[in-house]
Amino acid sequence: MEDDSSSKYLVSKLLGLHTPFYRLRTLNKLFSLDSSLIYVKYEGINPTGTHKDRAARAHVARAIQLGRDTITVGTCGNYGAAISYFARLAGVRAVIFVPRSYENSRVDEIKRNGARVVFVDGTYEEAVMLSSRAAKANEWYDANPGNSTDQVSFEAYSSIAWEIIRDLGDAPFAVGVPVGNGTTLVGIYEGFRRAYREGLATRVPRLIAGTTSLGNQIAVSWSKGSTTPIPLSPSYVRETPINEPLVSYVSFNAEEALRAIYDTNGRVYAFSDEEMLEMSLMLKAVERIPVLPASVASLLALKSFIKEEEVDGSLVAVITGRWRKIKQ
Numbered sequence: 001m002e003d004d005s006s007s008k009y010l011v012s013k014l015l016g017l018h019t020p021f022y023r024l025r026t027l028n029k030l031f032s033l034d035s036s037l038i039y040v041k042y043e044g045i046n047p048t049g050t051h052k053d054r055a056a057r058a059h060v061a062r063a064i065q066l067g068r069d070t071i072t073v074g075t076c077g078n079y080g081a082a083i084s085y086f087a088r089l090a091g092v093r094a095v096i097f098v099p100r101s102y103e104n105s106r107v108d109e110i111k112r113n114g115a116r117v118v119f120v121d122g123t124y125e126e127a128v129m130l131s132s133r134a135a136k137a138n139e140w141y142d143a144n145p146g147n148s149t150d151q152v153s154f155e156a157y158s159s160i161a162w163e164i165i166r167d168l169g170d171a172p173f174a175v176g177v178p179v180g181n182g183t184t185l186v187g188i189y190e191g192f193r194r195a196y197r198e199g200l201a202t203r204v205p206r207l208i209a210g211t212t213s214l215g216n217q218i219a220v221s222w223s224k225g226s227t228t229p230i231p232l233s234p235s236y237v238r239e240t241p242i243n244e245p246l247v248s249y250v251s252f253n254a255e256e257a258l259r260a261i262y263d264t265n266g267r268v269y270a271f272s273d274e275e276m277l278e279m280s281l282m283l284k285a286v287e288r289i290p291v292l293p294a295s296v297a298s299l300l301a302l303k304s305f306i307k308e309e310e311v312d313g314s315l316v317a318v319i320t321g322r323w324r325k326i327k328q
């Protein structure tokens with residue numbers, strides 16, 4: 001394996017970020033898993049605390065390659081923090097569109113990173129659309145999901161799959177992913193698919209999406225058995241400080257995410273804020289892993305999956321974000 005092009009590709013994927021991989025010893029017992037093992041791919045140690053750093057770093061690099069001096073994104077916090085952090089490191093200007101209602105510590109962090117913050121009187125989806133429009137008008141690099149630079153994000157998130165394969169020795173039976181736009185899930189899927197094609201894994205895992213029960217386009221489309229995104233109105237969703245990374249009336253990569261879920265015989269499960277909060281507190285208490293509550297939708301999804309399906313191999317939940325106090 002050492003000298004072929006596949007292993008060179010794998011090695012190149014593994015340079016740079018490599019986040020921890022933990023076995024959940026106590027939760028394994030609580031989930032009553034006998035022969036299968038459950039692991040966490042923990043993205044909280046990334047420079048700004050979430051997996052968004054993977055995509056942000058790649059987009060800033062691409063912006064530089066294309067000779068763009070400004071990068072823009074619409075965000076509810078985490079992605080904007082990541083883009084502004086890597087833009088500052090690289091000396092690229094960042095213009096971050098944020099819904100006014102999201103004024104929080106993440107926005108302060110974006111400003112401290114030297115980015116220009118444009119407050120939008122509207123939703124996250126509107127902030128993304130305004131940011132994309134500004135990119136076109138000003139020839140800025142557009143790092144938003146749902147446009148021609150998507151492949152950069154998918155490629156960046158595919159490194160999560162490669163790292164899991166390296167740590168586990170093969171692809172797991174199923175992977176749980178927290179889902180908002182679906183970008184992360186699609187990237188992870190592409191990584192596993194490529195590893196399988198190149199003979200570096202014996203299977204493509206079943207992709208299990210976890211999201212909020214208060215409105216997500218991928219979850220709604222899935223629950224209605226649709227393979228294409230079902231349009232939702234903004235009033236369909238209810239956003240809270242806990243579910244904001246997951247809630248969406250437009251999931252900008254819904255089409256690709258649904259394809260990945262259907263292709264792998266995956267599932268989508270949706271959870272209340274209380275369920276996510278409770279699981280995040282449990283992870284912190286019994287496994288000593290500090291997390292952002294929304295990200296444990298992945299683990300909750302695997303828990304639901306185990307109840308419904310026969311499991312044949314390891315399970316991995318992608319958990320992201322460091323713990324921070326939620327203002328009520």
Ligand SMILES: Cc1ncc(COP(=O)(O)O)c(C=O)c1O
Nearest residue numbers: 078178179180181182183184245
């Ligand atoms: C912590 C966290 N988890 C999950 C997600 C959802 O990721 P995606 O939009 O790629 O589905 C986000 C998105 O911002 C996030 O910040």
